Amino acid sequence: MDHAQQPSIPIIREQREDILMITLNRPRVLNALTVEMFSLLKEAVAYAAAEESVRLVVLRGAGGNFCSGADLSVLGMLKEPDQADEALTIINDLLLQLHRMPKPVIAVVEGAAVGAGLNLALHADFVLASKEAVLQEPFVQIGLTTDFGGTYLLPRLVGMAQAKKLALLGEKISGSEAEAIGLIYKAVEAAALPQELDRLLAALRRMPGQAWAVTKQGLQVCLEGDLEKALAWEKEQQPKLITHPEFQEVIRQRLKKG
Structure with missing residues (x-):
């Protein structure tokens, strides 16, 4: 995927209709993250959350790579x-x-998603990768521990055995392997990434936004508790959604069709 590059701007924020495109833009160093970039990303994410005209967020890297991790200046x-x-x-x-x-x-x-770069991607709801992408948690190999929330995410995404393989051995895996173990949403041929992204955006655009947000929150909250907590959460949230205008409109449209 070709992304327009503006070398002096490390984070490019571009809104296309209801989609906010956030691009990591230090291609010469495989988009290695600096503290300035962390601040700019934080601003971009806060904007996306608060701005009503933004319904979807896409996070990507310039120059054929996602992110090689934290810049040496951060270390x-x-x-x-x-x-x-x-x-x-x-x-x-x-x-x-x-x-x-x-x-x-x-x-x-695309390309490299390594260390903090990989874990940044894993905080997204859906990671769409090229089959040839290279994903790695190399922290222990250089004497550090997994960070950027990796210690939280990995066992929850792939289970403890695979998490240990990734974090304690630091082996590289392809996008195809990442999909196979459940680390990411989907891997496709690099040439098919734009079409697959459009397909996913179209599917998400059809979802009622409030129900989607509440359901995501529920998956996160209930993962931390037991069944009793999950049932209590559902009992609290479902009546609110049933009376929400989005649900009422869905029912109205279905009755109209039927």
Whole structure:
């Protein structure tokens, strides 16, 4: 997929009708993330959540790669306690905002999605990758621990055995392998990515937004609790949705057709 590049802008934010396109734009270093980029991403995600005209969010990388992880400048900052606290606060705020985003987020992964870059993508609701993409959690190989929420996400997405394979061995896997183990939504041929993205956007656009947001929240909340908690949550939310105008309109249209 060819993305218009503006080299001086590390995060490009472009709204196309009801879709907000967020592009990581440091292609010469495979879109390695800086603290400035964390702040800009946080602003973009906050805008998407609050802006009524935005219904869908697409996160992608420029230059044929998604993201190679954190820039060396970030690792340098983490050596200093004050700088580390400031940087990690921005990062954590960004990830929580993205994780809790009430609108659909699609990450489109081409080329490399490594370390923090991979885990950033995994916070999206749907990761659409090329079959040839290279995904990796290399942290332990360089003496670090999985971060960017990877310790939370990996066992929940693929189970503990596969999470240990990814995080404790740091092996590279392809987009096809990532789909096979349930790490991502789908892998397709690189040439088919634009069409598959359009298909997914069209499917999501047809969904009632309020019900979609509540259901996503329910999946996240109920994953942390037991069945009793899940049933209590459903009991609280379903009556609200039944009286919501979106549901009433769906019923009206179906009765009209029938």
